[in-house]
Amino acid sequence: KFLDKVLVTGGAGFIGSNLIERLIEDGDQITIVDDLSMGLKQNIPTSDQVTFYQKSITDSTFMKELLLEQKFDYIYLLAAVASVADSIERPYITHEINQNANVFILETIRKYKLPLKKLLFSSSAAVYGNNPKLPKQEMDAVDPLTPYAIDKYATERFVINYGRLYNIPTVAVRFFNVYGPRQNPKSPYSGVLSLISEAAIHHAMFTVFGDGEQTRDFVFVKDVIQALILLTKKTDTRHAVFNVGTGRETSLNAVIKAYTEIAQHDIPVRNLSERTGDIKRSVADISSLEAIGYRPNYDLTTGLGKYWQSL
Numbered sequence: 001k002f003l004d005k006v007l008v009t010g011g012a013g014f015i016g017s018n019l020i021e022r023l024i025e026d027g028d029q030i031t032i033v034d035d036l037s038m039g040l041k042q043n044i045p046t047s048d049q050v051t052f053y054q055k056s057i058t059d060s061t062f063m064k065e066l067l068l069e070q071k072f073d074y075i076y077l078l079a080a081v082a083s084v085a086d087s088i089e090r091p092y093i094t095h096e097i098n099q100n101a102n103v104f105i106l107e108t109i110r111k112y113k114l115p116l117k118k119l120l121f122s123s124s125a126a127v128y129g130n131n132p133k134l135p136k137q138e139m140d141a142v143d144p145l146t147p148y149a150i151d152k153y154a155t156e157r158f159v160i161n162y163g164r165l166y167n168i169p170t171v172a173v174r175f176f177n178v179y180g181p182r183q184n185p186k187s188p189y190s191g192v193l194s195l196i197s198e199a200a201i202h203h204a205m206f207t208v209f210g211d212g213e214q215t216r217d218f219v220f221v222k223d224v225i226q227a228l229i230l231l232t233k234k235t236d237t238r239h240a241v242f243n244v245g246t247g248r249e250t251s252l253n254a255v256i257k258a259y260t261e262i263a264q265h266d267i268p269v270r271n272l273s274e275r276t277g278d279i280k281r282s283v284a285d286i287s288s289l290e291a292i293g294y295r296p297n298y299d300l301t302t303g304l305g306k307y308w309q310s311l
């Protein structure tokens with residue numbers, strides 16, 4: 001009845017739930033494992049194609065049983081302590097979740113020779129740290145500075161090299177600054193666009209750290225989903241890491257200006273001093289992803305407009 005059996009860890013989260021939406025359209029049978037530490041149950045679309053387990057990926061007994069019983073075609077590893085600040089507060093538990101739980105999944109696939117069409121791990125542009133070279137290319141030197149970045153980088157290597165060593169089809173992605181519907185604005189360390197949205201909706205003050213001339217590669221979540229689907233469905237693409245962004249560099253000031261036009265009212269701004277450890281400029285080289293057919297469809301204005309409508 002269904003096309004493929006798909007596991008999405010972190011499927012109740014921001015990026016995960018957007019992926020679920022797409023997988024439902026594609027006719028897949030989807031299993032979500034999410035402990036709702038970051039995600040929300042109401043993010044998950046109601047569908048008879050979806051089975052949801054409120055479980056931590058660190059529950060290895062549960063995960064092993066699930067993997068052995070279901071024999072998934074595709075696995076998307078999106079569950080994580082997703083906040084860098086949180087990882088600095090809780091480095092050890094972050095490691096258990098962001099690295100060990102994922103390595104356990106790889107090990108289970110290896111040990112029981114589970115058949116699999118593709119496993120995809122979500123890493124982060126945070127692995128580049130303070131390397132100032134722009135645009136950021138996958139082969140550039142990394143500089144993981146926080147527990148979050150260290151675990152993302154190490155797990156990327158586990159995923160790619162377990163793939164090579166044990167012939168498991170794997171890929172990893174490095175997300176740049178993803179934004180869009182269902183991004184959670186509840187922490188001060190949430191993505192800046194979710195925080196600007198909160199301010200815009202409530203006609204509240206938005207705080208810019210620094211002069212607002214810092215730049216990022218803001219990528220709309222639907223483009224991210226395009227990349228994830230491409231990378232999993234291309235059978236000859238494996239054992240490599242891909243930047244996921246737009247290749248366009250936008251300053252925070254430009255974002256605020258564009259958003260003011262979309263919201264059709266001023267977003268009052270105050271400037272405080274720069275955030276410690278903030279990087280000044282960031283933009284992805286996306287030529288590897290383009291080479292397999294990826295084209296970002298949402299420029300900033302279009303993406304922000306869609307995001308605004310969803311609020």
Ligand code: UD1
Nearest residue numbers: 084085125126189190191192193195207208209214275278
């Ligand atoms: C991302 C991480 C961050 C990590 C960094 C490492 C997220 C949401 N953040 O930060 O935790 O240290 O990668 O690579 O994934 N800003 C404001 N006002 C605000 C919030 C943010 O001016 O209220 C500024 C920040 O200072 C920054 C820019 O907006 O210059 C973007 O911030 P953010 O969305 O946190 O992303 P990154 O800085 O890329």
